[in-house]
Amino acid sequence: MTLESYAGDVHTVPQSENSMEERGGGELFVPPLNFAMVDNGIFRSGFPEPVSFSFLQSLRLKSIIYLCPEAYPEVNREFAKSNGIQVFQFGIERCKEPFVNIPDEVIREALQVLLDTENHPVLIHCKSGKHRTGCLVGCVRKIQRWCLSSIFDEYQRFAAAKARISDQRFMELFDISNLKHTPLSFSCSKRYTNTIDY
Structure with a gap:
């Protein structure tokens, strides 16, 4: 329904369900909560609801x-x-305790999958796309040689008022020296070849 105003009076006018298509707008894409591109072929978000499935299809995950x-x-x-x-x-596990850390070994296993470009395009998500997702992305940023202040800034942009010192400490102390990787193998410095058609 739309609202129309006539000399101060507000009237509701019913719209047909196909009004978007009638106006040439086509299907609307709704990204999941906290959706963002991390790097070429790597995306992050909160839990994807069915309303976001069309959007996710466009990513060709x-x-x-x-x-x-x-x-x-x-x-x-x-x-x-x-x-x-x-x-x-x-x-x-979702941990709200201040001194409960993200499990190091699980993050390492997830990184092995994430760093394998055969798995790209890939979406990383947890419930809200803040803490667990933020820690995994923070570890990717360490591999990409980002400075800690930039890693923490990105984490805090998604976690906002719910940022956890324990998560930031985990990212700071996470040791990347024994990970087999090529730091820029999936970086923005290379063009991603699986383009999205609009």
Whole structure:
């Protein structure tokens, strides 16, 4: 419904369900909560709801890295299956305690999947796309040789008032020296060849 005003009076005018198509607008894409591009072929977000599935299809994802211990909902599993998306689950418990750390070994396993460009384009997500996702992205930034202040700034932009010192300490102390990687193998410095058609 739209509102029309006539000399101070407000009247509701019903619209047809196809009004977007009638105006040539086409389908609307709704990204998941806290969605952002991390790097070429790497995206992050909060938990994708069905309203975001069309948007995710436009990314032509090959993989999803799911960082929660809960089972992936049936509707999300069906979406992934029908779109040929492989789901990698790394169950990291939600921790609100100030001195409970993200498990180092689980992050290392997730990084192995994330750094493998055969899995790109990939979406990383947890429930809200703040803490667990932020820690994994922060570790990627360390591999990319970002300075800590920039890593923390990015983390805080997503976590906002809920930023955790324990997460930042985890990222600061995370040792990347024994990870087998090529730091710029998926960086913005290279053009991503799997382009999106608009």
